[in-house]
Amino acid sequence: MSINRRQVLKGVAGAGGAAIAPSFLALPALAQSLKGTGEVVVYDGGGSWGEAKRVALFDPFEKxxxxxxIAQPRTDLGAVRASALAGSPRYDVTILTGGNTTAFERENLLVPxxxxxxxxxxxxxxNPVATGKFTVPHIIYSLLIAYDPAKFGSNSISSWADVWDTKKFPGGRTLCTGTRGPDGAVFEAALLADGVDPxxxxxxxxxxxxxxxxRIKPxxxxxxxxxxxxxxxxxxxxxxxxxGWNxxxxxxxxxxxxxxxxxxQGVLQYDSWVVLKGSKNVDNxxxxLAFMSRAEVQANFSKHILYAPPNSRAYDFIPAERAKMLPTYAEFKKQQIVQDYAFWNALGKNGRPNNLTAVAEWERWLVGAR
Known part of the structure; x- marks a missing residue:
């Protein structure tokens, strides 16, 4: 089920608010037991994110x-796709951004x-992102402008135009590679830096x-x-x-x-868990996924890393001061734009999804062919 990103997050004022879509399946009031044997191979993500998943999600699930x-590090999305197409996916459970999920659905690479x-x-x-036939929302987060405050003092950077202005704010720059398509919002940042209305x-x-x-490449x-x-x-x-992500x-x-x-000018985004076709451990x-959907579990995860939980009940277990640091907090949300996954998943004039067009155009641009 594809969800329009702009519709999903429009009007979200914080932790509260009604979900835009109810669950589409008839569900039992009581879930089946999660006890089992064997293993499950999961995308790690690395760094503080990977550590938060280990401490708050993976270790408690094992216990x-x-x-x-079995936590496996990140690999290129193309390699993940290729492994699923070959019938031997690198992960049983992995994470896809909203800008890439539909492409995997179109190619029949996901398990319901x-x-x-x-x-x-x-x-x-x-809430505000509902579950789908192939997707369980994992986190809501923001791609933000980051800078060295020791370098600029009170004259701080406050817009993407400032990031591009190396005369007023000297020093080297870092942005996400366009080979990740919409993931790092580098195309949105470039347009905002050029003065486009959000x-x-x-x-x-x-x-x-x-x-x-x-202009910023050098x-x-x-x-x-x-x-x-x-x-x-x-x-x-x-x-x-x-x-960088918040x-x-x-x-x-x-x-x-x-x-x-x-x-x-932050960019609100979200990721979802999916099960790859060909997985040897679908039941596990x-x-x-069921364990990680629990409100208490998601609240614990947000205590380790500041990504907003998609299960709104989690806020009942998150201290107020911590909740005010999350990207969907009302004061922060209104300053940001929402990444439009409907656009990123749509087919362009060339017949290809825009997320794949972005990668192809980026690679041409890097070698000077664009």
């Missing part, structure tokens, strides 16, 4: 169920979720976006490819400004780092 979680293992109260509380970002003007990226120390890289480049003083930034600062950031995969 409760007896099922061993067995909601018989889930508690109905938790499923009904998924309400008119979509459809992406490819020519304008790449023209803007060409200042890029590295196009980051994993969420841990952006903050680390700032910590190591290799760059003075760039982009959870990674907060995690670094909670370990006594000092990364500056602003919610202004569904049990893990």
């Amino acid at each position: 409760e169920t007896g099922i061993k979680v 979720i067995d909601y018989g293992y889930f508690n109905k109260a938790d499923l009904d509380a998924f 309400a008119k970002i979509y459809p992406i003007d490819w020519d304008r976006a790449f023209k803007s990226l060409s 200042e890029i120390v590295k196009w980051w490819n994993s969420g841990a890289e952006g903050p680390q480049l700032l910590i190591d003083k290799q760059v003075t400004a760039g982009s 959870g990674r930034i907060y995690a670094a600062n909670e370990k006594s780092q000092k990364i500056g950031f602003t919610w202004n 995969a569904n049990k893990l």
